[in-house]
Each structure stands twice: as structure tokens, then as C-alpha cells.
Amino acid sequence: MTRTSAAPELFSQAVAALRSLRPRPELQLGVVRAPQRLAPWAFAITAEVTGPADVLATGRLVLLHDPEGQESWNGVLRLVAYVRAELDAELADDPLLPTVGWSWLTDALTSTGARYTALGGTVTDTSSARFGDISGPARTDDLELRASWTPLDAALAPHGEAFCDLMASVVGLPPVGVSVFSQRQGG
Numbered sequence: 001m002t003r004t005s006a007a008p009e010l011f012s013q014a015v016a017a018l019r020s021l022r023p024r025p026e027l028q029l030g031v032v033r034a035p036q037r038l039a040p041w042a043f044a045i046t047a048e049v050t051g052p053a054d055v056l057a058t059g060r061l062v063l064l065h066d067p068e069g070q071e072s073w074n075g076v077l078r079l080v081a082y083v084r085a086e087l088d089a090e091l092a093d094d095p096l097l098p099t100v101g102w103s104w105l106t107d108a109l110t111s112t113g114a115r116y117t118a119l120g121g122t123v124t125d126t127s128s129a130r131f132g133d134i135s136g137p138a139r140t141d142d143l144e145l146r147a148s149w150t151p152l153d154a155a156l157a158p159h160g161e162a163f164c165d166l167m168a169s170v171v172g173l174p175p176v177g178v179s180v181f182s183q184r185q186g187g
Contacts (some may be wrong), residue, residue, distance in 0.1 A: 010154050011041045011065040014077060017156035018045060018063060023164045024176050026050060032060070039064035039078070047164070048170050049085075056171040057085035061163045063156070074118045079159055081105070083145045085170040087125070094142030098123040101170070103146050108165035114151070114158040118122040121147025143170065 007015075023029055027049050034042035047059040064078040091097065101123040109116060124144045145166070151159055 002132040013154040014156045015043045021160040039066045040159040041065035044117040096156040104169035108162035112158040117151040127131040
């Protein structure tokens, strides 16, 4: 879509709020091209949570803006989140995993004070087995969370913070400022 006018002020404010996020050190954010056909205006950030050796989780937060609104959104802004993380097999076998995964999102939105409506989404856990000459681990277990919600205003910092908190929860990082001590080996 070719735009001949400047971005609407509401969208510009919302983008500025997302660009101002300062996540914890384990989480890296970047700006990527947003989907172009979902709304007249779109912006997207990617997220990676890294550990000592590799990427533990990836995600994307997409901001959509339709100045005319969309009925299913119940507003003119919409946030769409996608998170994917590899799990250990023990956690992947937990039948409560989808419910817990969804609570990571709702708890994060509540704890940051994000104001929203029309929240919906899915949590999927999958196991894949490799056979033959395909390299990599014999089995992988993954969690995918897809969700969308309508922020009640352009103050998106709490929504962005909630997305960052969700990313941290998915990989089991402790809250910021909390240290985890390993058990001491007694002798």
C-alpha cells in the first residue's frame, strides 16, 4: 500500500512508546518489517531471549492501526504477539502447560498495568522427532503462544513491558533484581 500522508498521530505515539522499551539484558529487541495487509498502518519488533550458549526464545510484537477501526478489534489499535520457545521434555509433558503459558501473558499484562480489551489467542505445545539423516537433536519440544488484544490508548509502554515479561517467563528467568542461587554441594 502506498501512503501519501504522514502516519496518524495516534499511531506515531504508539510506535514511539514501543521504540522506547528498555528490556532486561537477556532480551534483545529489534525492529522488523511489519505485515502489510492486516491494517493501513503497522509496526513490528522482534525479541530474542539468549542464554549462555544460544537463543532460548524468539518472539514478535506487531502493532496494527486502522483509523476507521475494525469490528473484531473493538478499537483502532491492535497488538499481535507471537512467542516460540524450546522446552525440556519434562515440562512439555505437563498437561497444564497451555494454561500456564496463557497465564504468563495475562499476568504480565496485569502486572504492568496494561489497559486492554478483546484479548484472545492460543497456546500450542508440540513435539517433533527427527529420523534418518536430518541433523539436530532426536526430539524437540516447543511452546508457541499467539495472542492479540486491543490497547485502550496509545500508551503502549506497559504493553511492551508485558511482552518482555512474557518472553522472560517463557524461558524461566527470575524477576528483575532477583538472584537465583544454586544449591550448595555439601561435603
